[in-house]
Amino acid sequence: MMRLRNYFLTGIVVTAPVAITAYLVWGFIGWVDGWVKPLIPHAYNPDNYLPFTIPGFGLVVAIVLLTLVGFLTANFIGRAVIRLGEYVLGQMPLVRSVYRGLKQIFETVLSGKSNTFKHVGLIEYPRKGVWSIVFLSTDVEGEISDTLMDKAGKMTAVFLPTTPNPTSGFLLYVPKSDIINLSMTVEEGAKLVISAGLVSPEFQARTKALDHTTDPIVKPEQE
Incomplete structure (x- = not known):
């Protein structure tokens, strides 16, 4: 069975x-x-x-x-x-x-000149100590940048997707210093969001594989 x-x-x-x-x-x-x-x-x-x-x-x-x-x-x-x-x-x-x-x-x-959604990052949301995946859009310009520059410094527009539908979400303006950039691609980040964390990027698998290869060799006990 x-x-x-x-x-x-x-x-x-x-x-x-x-x-x-x-x-x-x-x-x-x-x-x-x-x-x-x-x-x-x-x-x-x-x-x-x-x-x-x-x-x-x-x-x-x-x-x-x-x-x-x-x-x-x-x-x-x-x-x-x-x-x-x-x-x-x-x-x-x-x-x-x-x-x-x-x-x-x-x-x-x-347009090929756009840098929209080419990076994935982490921000503390909805409260301190809780982290959410975001897709980095672009640096904030215009009136919003002018208004927030003195209060929070350089700002970045990010898109916070919802699970399991990443096409809906929230537009947030976050200080650049509060964003942790990740090496995963946007496609890997979307898979992570859609699967509710069940499908992890290959980076973790590579890390685990390296951990296994660096485990100390346990010698058999001497008689």
């Missing part, structure tokens, strides 16, 4: 990540198809001619259209159209704030 139990658990460990990944990918493809396929003209939609649907066709069309939009935006006419559209959106009180915020976020995340 113990051997059967181990086989069963091994099967779960092997198949569960593959099944969950396939489920998420399939769900994403279906979500994109559900948005794009209704916009495709009837004459160009293969689902209207075939006895079965083609999953992922809407995703392919979306990728082609986005690439085409990027190509058109790169020339003079495209930039003029974008400026006109941004001007129109800028006249709408609520919409302009949402648009500018989203545009700045996407430009920051997708």
Whole structure:
């Protein structure tokens, strides 16, 4: 029974990540198809001619259209159209704030010049003596830096993720001196948060391996 139990658990460990990944990918493809396929003209939609649907066709069309939009935006006419559209959106009180915020976020995340979330650190939160993992964003600038410089010195913006969903969390402004930098990558830190501390980075395994190799050799007792 113990051997059967181990086989069963091994099967779960092997198949569960593959099944969950396939489920998420399939769900994403279906979500994109559900948005794009209704916009495709009837004459160009293969689902209207075939006895079965083609999953992922809407995703392919979306990728082609986005690439085409990027190509058109790169020339003079495209930039003029974008400026006109941004001007129109800028006249709408609520919409302009949402648009500018989203545009700045996407430009920051997708640009190669951004240093967003490239480091992992520890801060004392929510009280002294309790430590939390944070993702370091960037040094604080502008009004917040001006306001807090005299009180707390150089500040850093950090993102404190929640468990088990690291996409939600809190934005905190922390003095640089209060942050302990870690050598683990952001991906390893995200795994640690998602698993609630069950999946530790490889650094600990290497440390333990070194500890075992440096254990003193115990000599057998002499007769």
